[in-house]
Amino acid sequence: MVSHHARTPHQGSVPRCGDGGPERADGADGRGTGLEFLARLGSGPIRITSDVIANLDGVAGAVVLATCNRFEVYCDVGPAADPETTRRHVLGIISTCSGVSHDELSRAFDCLTGTALTEHLFSVGAGLDSAVVGEREITGQLRRSLASAQETGSASGSLVRLFQAASRAAREVGSLTALGEAGRSMVSVALDLALFRLGRRDLSGLSVVVLGTGAYAGSTLALLAAKACPAVSVFSWSGRAEAFASARGATGLTSEDLPAAIRGADVVIGCSGRGPRLGSGDFRAFRQGAAAPLVVVDLALSRDFEPEVGELPGLDLITLEHVRLASPREQTDVVRQAGELVRQAARRFEEDRHARLLDPAIVALREHMQSVLADEVARVKNQHGCTATAEAVEFALRRVVRQLLHVPTSRARELAAAGRQDEYTAALETLFGLDLTAGGKAEAGANKKSPDSCCQEAGDFPLFAKRVGPVGIEPTTHGLKVRCSTN
Incomplete structure (x- = not known):
C-alpha cells in the first residue's frame, strides 16, 4: 500500500495519533509548503486519477484521495514488482501530471508501511488527521474516492477491503465517542x-x-x-x-x-x-x-x-x-479515546489480513486430505459395495478428517497473525509433500485489475510483496506520505 500523503500541519507542534512525538509545522525541513504545494499537485497539465496510477507497471490497483487540502495515493503493488522501482514510477507519473519536479516530490514524500499505513487511513477517515478534528466531510470523500476508482476498475480487492474497513472504523469512532458530535467541518x-x-x-x-x-x-x-x-x-x-x-x-x-x-x-x-x-x-x-x-x-x-x-x-x-x-481542537480525552479505537481497528484489520495470507495453504491441505479420503472411500466401496457398512465407514472417515484439520487450520491463523506463515507452508511441504509454489504463482498472477475477482483472493493485499517459501507471499507493505496539509 502506498500513500502519497500531503497534509498541512497545524500551527506549531502538535502530537499526531500513532506518532512518537510532535511534528513541526514550519516547513523548516525543506519539504512541501502546505496548501500551495497541494495546489501545484492539482493544477498540472494532466489530472492525477486512480486509473493513471493503476496503469503503471507493477501497480495492481490504486485509489487517489484528493480533497481541498489533502492529496494521497494508495497503491496495491504486485508481488513481482520491486518496491523502490514502483515507488519511482509512481513519483514519476505524479511529476509528469503535476509539473512538480521528481526531486521535489522525493523530498516531500515519506514512507508508511503495514499497520502504520492502515492506522493512518483509519485516522483520516475518522477525522483525526483533519484541521477540524472530527469533521465528517472526509468520510464521504473516502467513499467517493473508492467509488471513483471502482468505476474505472482501478481498485483492487485489497484496496476495496482497506477503504471499506476505514469507513467502518470511522462509524465506530462516531458512535462510541463524542468526537465531532457538534458537526464541525x-x-x-x-x-x-x-x-x-x-x-x-x-x-x-x-x-x-x-x-x-x-x-x-x-x-x-x-x-x-x-x-x-x-x-x-x-x-x-x-x-x-x-x-x-x-x-x-x-x-x-x-x-x-x-x-x-x-x-x-x-x-x-x-x-x-x-x-x-x-x-x-x-x-x-x-x-x-x-x-x-x-x-x-x-x-x-x-x-x-x-x-x-x-x-x-x-x-x-x-x-x-x-x-x-x-479550527478548534477537540478535547484531549475524546481524541485519545478515538485514537485508541482507530488503533484497535487497524490492528484487527492487519491480523485478519495476515491470516488471509495462508488461505491458499489451508485450501491445499484440505484438498490433500479430501483426496486421501476419496481414495479410501473408493477402496471400501470396491470391497463392500454400496452397503450400510461402506456408508458408515465413509461417514466416520469424514468426521476424522474434519477433526484432523481443525488444529492445523487454527494454527495457521495464529502463525499468520504472528508473521510466521512461511514456517507453516514449509512444514506442510515437508510433512505432506505438498508443492505450494504453483499456487502462489497463480495467486500473484490473478491479482491485477478486477475488483470482483480480487475480492476472492487470499493474499492480494500486500503492497510490496516478495516471494518467500513455498507460497511466496509475505506482507512487506510500504507507503509514502507528504508532510504538508490541513485536512
Whole structure:
C-alpha cells in the first residue's frame, strides 16, 4: 500500500495519533509548503486519477484521495514488482501530471508501511488527521474516492477491503465517542468566521452566493440549509448550476445573473477552483453601488479569488489558511479515546489480513486430505459395495478428517497473525509433500485489475510483496506520505 500523503500541519507542534512525538509545522525541513504545494499537485497539465496510477507497471490497483487540502495515493503493488522501482514510477507519473519536479516530490514524500499505513487511513477517515478534528466531510470523500476508482476498475480487492474497513472504523469512532458530535467541518468553521466578521449570530436574512457544483459545494449547500439560510444561489462556470441548485432548494445563476447576485450578497463562497479567478477588478464592477459589507470565503484549493480581493474596502476575504488557524481542537480525552479505537481497528484489520495470507495453504491441505479420503472411500466401496457398512465407514472417515484439520487450520491463523506463515507452508511441504509454489504463482498472477475477482483472493493485499517459501507471499507493505496539509 502506498500513500502519497500531503497534509498541512497545524500551527506549531502538535502530537499526531500513532506518532512518537510532535511534528513541526514550519516547513523548516525543506519539504512541501502546505496548501500551495497541494495546489501545484492539482493544477498540472494532466489530472492525477486512480486509473493513471493503476496503469503503471507493477501497480495492481490504486485509489487517489484528493480533497481541498489533502492529496494521497494508495497503491496495491504486485508481488513481482520491486518496491523502490514502483515507488519511482509512481513519483514519476505524479511529476509528469503535476509539473512538480521528481526531486521535489522525493523530498516531500515519506514512507508508511503495514499497520502504520492502515492506522493512518483509519485516522483520516475518522477525522483525526483533519484541521477540524472530527469533521465528517472526509468520510464521504473516502467513499467517493473508492467509488471513483471502482468505476474505472482501478481498485483492487485489497484496496476495496482497506477503504471499506476505514469507513467502518470511522462509524465506530462516531458512535462510541463524542468526537465531532457538534458537526464541525471546514465549511462550518468558515461560516462561523464569516458571521463574526459581519457581526451576526446566525444566517437569518443573509444572502449567500456559492460558486461550484462539486461535492464540496453540495456539503456547503447542505450546511446552509441546515442553518436555515433563506437566500442561497449557485453559479457554475460549467453551466450546471440550474440542475444542481434546484435539487437542493437553491437558485441557479447564469453568467448574466452573477454580477447582480454578488452585488446583493452578504457572503460569497468559492468551492470550485476550476474556472477563472475573480480579481479585484471583477468585484469592483460587481459591487458598484453596494453599501453593505461583503465576506468572500475561498474554500477552493486552487483558489476561486485572487488574494488582492481582500484589500478592497468593505470586503473581507477568508481563505483556507484562515479556516485552519481558526479550527478548534477537540478535547484531549475524546481524541485519545478515538485514537485508541482507530488503533484497535487497524490492528484487527492487519491480523485478519495476515491470516488471509495462508488461505491458499489451508485450501491445499484440505484438498490433500479430501483426496486421501476419496481414495479410501473408493477402496471400501470396491470391497463392500454400496452397503450400510461402506456408508458408515465413509461417514466416520469424514468426521476424522474434519477433526484432523481443525488444529492445523487454527494454527495457521495464529502463525499468520504472528508473521510466521512461511514456517507453516514449509512444514506442510515437508510433512505432506505438498508443492505450494504453483499456487502462489497463480495467486500473484490473478491479482491485477478486477475488483470482483480480487475480492476472492487470499493474499492480494500486500503492497510490496516478495516471494518467500513455498507460497511466496509475505506482507512487506510500504507507503509514502507528504508532510504538508490541513485536512
